[in-house]
Amino acid sequence: MSNAAKSSTNAWLSLLLAGVFEIGYxxxxxxxxxxxxxxxxxxxxxxxxxxxxxxxxxxxTIDVSIGYAVWAGIGAVGAAVFGPLFFDETLTLAKGxxxxxxxxxxxxxxxADRTKPEAVAAPAAEPQATNRPGALQV
Amino acid sequence: xHWLYLAIAVAFEITVAIAAGKAEGFKNxxxxxxxxxxxxxxxxxxxxxxxxFDVGVGYALWTSVAGVGITVLGALFFGQRLNINKAIGIxxxxxxxxxxxxxxxx
Numbered sequence: 573m574s575n576a577a578k579s580s581t582n583a584w585l586s587l588l589l590a591g592v593f594e595i596g597y598x599x600x601x602x603x604x605x606x607x608x609x610x611x612x613x614x615x616x617x618x619x620x621x622x623x624x625x626x627x628x629x630x631x632x633t634i635d636v637s638i639g640y641a642v643w644a645g646i647g648a649v650g651a652a653v654f655g656p657l658f659f660d661e662t663l664t665l666a667k668g669x670x671x672x673x674x675x676x677x678x679x680x681x682x683x684a685d686r687t688k689p690e691a692v693a694a695p696a697a698e699p700q701a702t703n704r705p706g707a708l709q710v
Numbered sequence: 711x712h713w714l715y716l717a718i719a720v721a722f723e724i725t726v727a728i729a730a731g732k733a734e735g736f737k738n739x740x741x742x743x744x745x746x747x748x749x750x751x752x753x754x755x756x757x758x759x760x761x762x763f764d765v766g767v768g769y770a771l772w773t774s775v776a777g778v779g780i781t782v783l784g785a786l787f788f789g790q791r792l793n794i795n796k797a798i799g800i801x802x803x804x805x806x807x808x809x810x811x812x813x814x815x816x
Contacts, residue, residue: 655766
């Protein structure tokens with residue numbers, strides 16, 4: 573593999589890992605019961621730092637809007653699917669459908685950030701970390 | 711009360727997005743500090759909201775409404791343009807939240 577391909581593979585692995593950490597974060601925050609359960613609270617803090625770190629690594633290579641879309645999507649789908657496994661929750665058909673609409677909406681929204689005129693006009697040069705308009709391009 | 715906690719968590723999450731953008735890859739200490747503090751506050755209020763909401767529901771509401779807020783604030787105050795795709799995303803999220811609420815799942 574070329575260096576570029578290798579760095580891209582690593583970035584996508586980091587992004588998937590960040591998504592998995594985000595699921596862990598969501599579940600742990602839920603399990604912490606308002607941060608009254610010590611173990612779950614500590615797990616939540618660890619996942620919070622891990623997901624931030626893995627996401628920041630991934631976004632050095634992957635386009636910010638694509639990165640956020642994938643990350644948010646994995647986290648939201650994972651929380652909906654695994655919540656009922658860990659807690660006293662149910663995923664009914666109606667709930668699943670409306671959650672899917674919301675999750676598609678947020679992925680769509682993140683991807684829409686990419687279609688800015690300057691992003692389209694700019695040549696496909698390597699992103700400059702120092703020059704990036706910011707994590708969420710606000 | 712859980713909707714209020716969720717709203718506060720969303721406000722802090724929007725702050726995280728704005729602060730992270732100014733933190734320049736976490737090289738700017740002040741904005742990095744604001745990012746982490748806001749993230750901690752968002753997490754705390756999300757956990758309060760999740761005392762009532764299911765994890766999957768509360769988390770999806772939190773991240774998606776924050777996403778809508780970031781897009782709307784970006785258009786209002788940060789000179790970003792709303793386009794048809796952003797409008798579709800916003801409508802999907804709002805429609806999903808309303809549907810979830812009307813179906814009694816939230």
